[in-house]
Amino acid sequence: MKYGLLLGLVLLCACSDSKTFVNFDHQLWQQDKMACQGIRSKLAVDFENIRRELLGYSQQDIIDVLGKPDIQLLSERTQKFYVYFIETGSQCKGDTGNSKAKTVSVRFNAMGLASEIIYAQGKPL
Numbered sequence: 001m002k003y004g005l006l007l008g009l010v011l012l013c014a015c016s017d018s019k020t021f022v023n024f025d026h027q028l029w030q031q032d033k034m035a036c037q038g039i040r041s042k043l044a045v046d047f048e049n050i051r052r053e054l055l056g057y058s059q060q061d062i063i064d065v066l067g068k069p070d071i072q073l074l075s076e077r078t079q080k081f082y083v084y085f086i087e088t089g090s091q092c093k094g095d096t097g098n099s100k101a102k103t104v105s106v107r108f109n110a111m112g113l114a115s116e117i118i119y120a121q122g123k124p125l
Helices: 002-015 026-031 044-054 059-066
Strands: 071-074 080-085 102-108 114-121
Touching: 026 059, 044 059, 044 102, 044 114, 059 080, 059 102, 059 114
Parallel strands: none
Antiparallel strands: 071 080, 080 102, 102 114
């Protein structure tokens, strides 16, 4: 019984997957909704350092790291995009659809996994 409990604890610890990064303050990123406080632009270099590591993450994992997206888009091929503004712009005055502020878009495949993370000016097409 004692060994079974120990084995279970070891397996639980080995299987837990922390979605935090040492050099990226995800809490600050999440606090800066629509990038209107200018915090995300200061975290841009740190974000770039983890960007490729986010590939393969599920939609919920991305939300755990980056927070709820500023914009969600659906393509005709059942692909979903999460868009996050990374600089201030007209979205801070309620003009989200026409903002030309820099964004980062996470594209999810049909399996719901992040397959591409790209930068754009404004909302991706």
